Amino acid sequence: MSDDVLLEVTDGVGRITLNRPRQINALTLGMLAETGDRLVDWLDDDTVERVRLTGAGERGLCSGADVRALRTDLAERGEAAAEAFFTIEYGVDALIANYPKPVRADLFGITMGGGMGLAAHCSERVVRADSRLAMPETIIGLFPDVGVLYELSRAPGELGTHLALTGSRVGAADAVLVGLADRAEGDVPDATLPAQRHWIDECYAGDDPVAIVRRLEDHAVAAARDTGALLRQRCPFAVAVSLAAIRRAANLPDVAAVLGQDHALAVPMVQRPDFSEGVRAQVVDKDRTPSWHPGRLEGVDPADVQALFAALD
Structure with a gap:
């Protein structure tokens, strides 16, 4: 065991605290494995009635995978x-999604990527005013993985x-609206996404990513045009894969099935030059x-996008 995950049982609650606050609790393979092992141990432990997931520090639950x-x-x-990485990560996400005991996640501050994989499938997902x-x-x-396309x-x-x-990023009220959280604690700002539904629903219709970005760029609403410019900054291949993946996820029966799709896509995607380049630009340099x-x-x-999905058809 390492100090990167703190595990304890108190008054019937099994507490999992991600403990890399300087990295906003970014997940290593060891942290995921340790979390999964303890969750398995607690399945048959009568002293553990429920589980609570949180993160150390004040910056957030988890910034995602390292x-x-x-x-x-x-x-x-x-x-x-x-x-190795995705088998363990998605295995833990699936375990949480199907855990027979109540699991509460406190999604405070920054909760993104792999952190969403741990939290979004819990039976109780609580956000607060500082949630992002x-x-x-x-x-x-890459594409939104860790099973979260089931909710999205x-x-x-x-x-x-x-x-x-x-x-x-979305705040607490919008997180509840889109199904990434169940409730908010404290005084949180109103959701902002409902006021944007008219152009979002219009522009994002269909399965053609090029048509989507062009509708955004040509729209009368400035926020839509700004979003078109934002999409142009994202990895083009990843955007195309993400669109195909979320359309397919809408017809998959459960989180486990979406995680199966994620595994089939993620292994080849991270071996593409785009992943190394994206991490370099955002995290390294x-x-x-x-x-x-x-x-x-x-x-x-x-055809290159559809080739990724071939094994799933």
């Missing part, structure tokens, strides 16, 4: 590194599609100027 470490591991071990939730994977050449594909209208493709291949959505071959 993608810098994953990038390094991929450079050294390739596909084996991807298989997101699945920002398209900014690093069932959000009202095209709100889930908007969040999946852009990686935009932090120059925020990734060089994507292809560089524009218009250059993405739909």
